[in-house]
Amino acid sequence: MAGIYIHIPFCKKKCSYCDFHFSTSFKHKSALLAALQKEILLQKGHFKTETINTIYFGGGTPSVLTEKELNLLLEAVYRNYQVNEKVELTMECNPDDITSKKINEYKKSGVNRLSIGIQSFFDDDLQFFNRAHYASEAEQSILKTQDAGIDNITIDLIYNSPLLTLKKWEQNLDKFISLNVPHLSAYTLTVEPKTALHHLVKTKQTSLPTDDQAIEQFKLLMDKTKQAGLIHYEVSNFGKEGYFSQHNSNYWKGENYLGIGPSAHSFMNNNTSQKRSWNVANNTKYIDAINQNTPYFEEELIDETTAFNEYILTRLRTIWGLDLEYIKNTFNPVLLHHFEKELEAYKNSELITISKNKVTLTTKGIFVVDKITSDLFYV
């Protein structure tokens, strides 16, 4: 169940909250795309026997790629890897890039899932976020994608943001539901260092809603999506049956993935050891290193304690929960003893459910997932 992630590190504008790796200068675009193709070839040894089930173009803004550029990258993948004929092929798109022509090109290239960064259906929020699109384009981008015949769509929405009232959040969720989109990623706004938002908050020019308001928004999100028939399968992700993100689910289930491009991360588990690596988060350093055959990534072997903590961190956030049998069979007695002791403290709380060898969060538990996770961590 392996996946490939390809990072496209270019954006038209710098959104006020975002600290992902990207450049607003497109000067090195063609050199970078050539380097991506070379890296795809260089890394082919990782998946000699495994089939690629998911390919995910993320960013940055993958929808700035032309048809030709996208096809060159896909050709490099298909030439060097064994790709499942039913591959989930996702493109992250910004609404202002979506045209009917583009969707038809995507379909020809094999793209079968679009992740559209809507963020909000209100212009004041979009302006505050310094997004490159308007609310009208947000809605239109979804309609155009559906009209052109791609129904496997997910959108991103941000809540807990300075201008978002509970009423507006309800309207955003109602709009999402009325558009009959089968999947939603809803993120609580986080204030990242070195962003414009961070500066605004620090200088008291803006402030985020209170914790109680944030909880109200999260409650509304859970209620509305449930009423609309979506399954809350990860803390920030909601999908109709058959429309969960296979790519992200594989991350959470600990499957292997290869990250291509500046800042991309990879995870490889070959049964005897687990390894994580991360590419340099700088476009010119990445291009130069690839071209000169010098190191462009760092890596670490994941020890048993880290593997245990990562298992707790990722799995507890999902409906698949913690598999008690797996924990028992995988981790050493010290970790096991710690886990059983910490879990005992939660057994009679209303925060977790234990059934059929599985530990999952209750609705109440989802609100305190970070606290439960840190209690179960072995440090």
Ligand SMILES: C[S@@+](CC[C@H](N)C(=O)[O-])C[C@H]1O[C@@H](n2cnc3c(N)ncnc32)[C@H](O)[C@@H]1O
């Ligand atoms: C890194 S972006 C890439 C997708 C695409 N460029 C876009 O903006 O639509 C992926 C998503 O992360 C979310 N995101 C990024 N920074 C965030 C932050 N500080 N707080 C909450 N959500 C954030 C946004 O919802 C965004 O759509």
Ligand code: SF4
């Ligand atoms: S949110 Fe998306 S478009 Fe905005 S800066 Fe980040 S990656 Fe680029």
